[in-house]
Amino acid sequence: MIVDWEPHAEEFRLxxxxxxxxxxxxxxxxxxxxxxxxxxTRFEDCWNVLVDAKRFVNSEGVSLERYEVDQKLMIxxxxxxxxxxxxxxxxxxxxxxxxxxxxxxxxxxxxxLDDLRDRDSFDIVEDFSMLLPMYVTAELLGLPDDYRLTAxxxxxxxxxxxxxxAAPDEAIAASIELNERLYEATVDRRKHLGDDIISTIMQTxxxxxxxxxxxxxxxxxxxxxxxxxxxxxxxxTRAIANAAxxxxxxxxxxxxxxxxxxxxxxxxxxxxxWDNPSHYLGxxxxxxxxxxxxxxxxxAHIAVVIASANHDERVYDDPELLDIHRKFxxxxxxxxxxxxxxxASLARLELRIAWEExxxxxxxxxxxxxxxxxxxxxxxxxxxxxxxxxxR
Ligand code: HEM
Numbered sequence: 001m002i003v004d005w006e007p008h009a010e011e012f013r014l015x016x017x018x019x020x021x022x023x024x025x026x027x028x029x030x031x032x033x034x035x036x037x038x039x040x041t042r043f044e045d046c047w048n049v050l051v052d053a054k055r056f057v058n059s060e061g062v063s064l065e066r067y068e069v070d071q072k073l074m075i076x077x078x079x080x081x082x083x084x085x086x087x088x089x090x091x092x093x094x095x096x097x098x099x100x101x102x103x104x105x106x107x108x109x110x111x112x113l114d115d116l117r118d119r120d121s122f123d124i125v126e127d128f129s130m131l132l133p134m135y136v137t138a139e140l141l142g143l144p145d146d147y148r149l150t151a152x153x154x155x156x157x158x159x160x161x162x163x164x165x166a167a168p169d170e171a172i173a174a175s176i177e178l179n180e181r182l183y184e185a186t187v188d189r190r191k192h193l194g195d196d197i198i199s200t201i202m203q204t205x206x207x208x209x210x211x212x213x214x215x216x217x218x219x220x221x222x223x224x225x226x227x228x229x230x231x232x233x234x235x236x237t238r239a240i241a242n243a244a245x246x247x248x249x250x251x252x253x254x255x256x257x258x259x260x261x262x263x264x265x266x267x268x269x270x271x272x273x274w275d276n277p278s279h280y281l282g283x284x285x286x287x288x289x290x291x292x293x294x295x296x297x298x299x300a301h302i303a304v305v306i307a308s309a310n311h312d313e314r315v316y317d318d319p320e321l322l323d324i325h326r327k328f329x330x331x332x333x334x335x336x337x338x339x340x341x342x343x344a345s346l347a348r349l350e351l352r353i354a355w356e357e358x359x360x361x362x363x364x365x366x367x368x369x370x371x372x373x374x375x376x377x378x379x380x381x382x383x384x385x386x387x388x389x390x391x392r
Contacts, residue, residue: 238382
């Protein structure tokens with residue numbers, strides 16, 4: 001074996017990009033015999049796998065450990081079941097629903113950041129980036145206020161991994177507790193139906209291609225809440241923290257954004273490419289498939305390393321450099337194909353507003369790295385803690 005990749009090893013998690021480059025150059029179709037998985041790291045291979053939901057399925061588990069196969073999550077379904085589940089979930093993410101959230105999200109950002117206004121330093125994760133998505137998801141789902149912090153603690157613990165091939169007991173316990181809390185919230189919710197979207201989802205059937213009607217029961221709705229909490233919070237929290245690092249390392253680009261906030265949406269895209277919180281996605285091959293860089297055999301469990309694809313020098317010039325003026329034909333930071341991130345427009349909205357409001361109050365800030373704590377768990381990558389110093 002030319003390259004050895006242990007996805008949960010500390011030295012790799014601290015800076016995975018050099019190893020990704022080695023994999024792209026030396027072993028683009030990588031096989032880790034010992035741990036029993038394959039990996040694709042070049043942009044074209046990742047793209048080809050993700051758009052081919054027939055030959056690369058999710059139902060065999062999307063983590064490398066495959067510990068979650070019996071859960072009722074949409075990310076673990078294949079078409080056609082996935083198709084109608086996703087149609088139901090999509091009711092929460094129509095352009096109108098998302099646009100209506102904008103003033104509310106802005107208010108949350110303003111309140112959180114105004115509280116920090118007089119401080120010379122603060123932890124951007126603990127004081128801002130982990131709170132914002134948690135409040136937004138709770139608002140979207142109409143969850144009770146006291147639920148928010150519990151959800152964050154549990155969804156975080158549920159994502160923990162260590163350098164073994166299994167999810168640790170605390171992660172499994174946290175997943176079960178989070179599911180139970182969400183189930184209680186769902187049962188309570190059904191008792192108080194209103195004219196909101198969750199009530200509509202509870203009461204309106206979805207008709208599949210064969211004309212069969214499907215209702216979601218409380219267990220399925222709780223799984224749906226779980227999925228959104230789990231998929232939406234950690235990613236957005238880390239996206240803000242990773243972007244803060246980029247904007248402190250590239251002060252000229254940060255100054256451009258302060259002078260011209262209309263550039264922020266494009267910068268959000270480039271910051272996601274530069275250090276995407278979502279590192280690899282899991283798939284399983286149903287047959288041998290010829291990819292641009294080689295063959296994946298049948299019955300292979302595969303890590304589709306989109307964070308490596310985002311740095312593929314076959315697609316991007318100087319991929320290690322941040323450049324907010326970069327133009328994109330194709331993007332992989334929210335995935336592609338039938339499982340492409342359903343919350344992408346919400347995430348983009350949150351990130352845009354977060355940086356509009358942040359840079360208006362704190363146009364000049366720096367990060368020394370002291371006190372920063374890298375999260376070494378799971379398929380997302382980012383920081384647990386990131387102290388920022390405000391320069392006045
Ligand atoms: C910067 C923030 C985010 C990033 C980088 C991100 C990234 C991704 C990626 C790469 C996928 C594809 C997974 C796969 O194909 O295996 C995905 C799926 C998903 N995301 Fe996001 N996401 C973000 C925010 C959100 C938010 C805010 C929500 C909802 C509140 C959300 C909900 C979901 C769901 C439910 C799926 C599964 C979709 C399906 O299976 O059809 N995500 N996300």
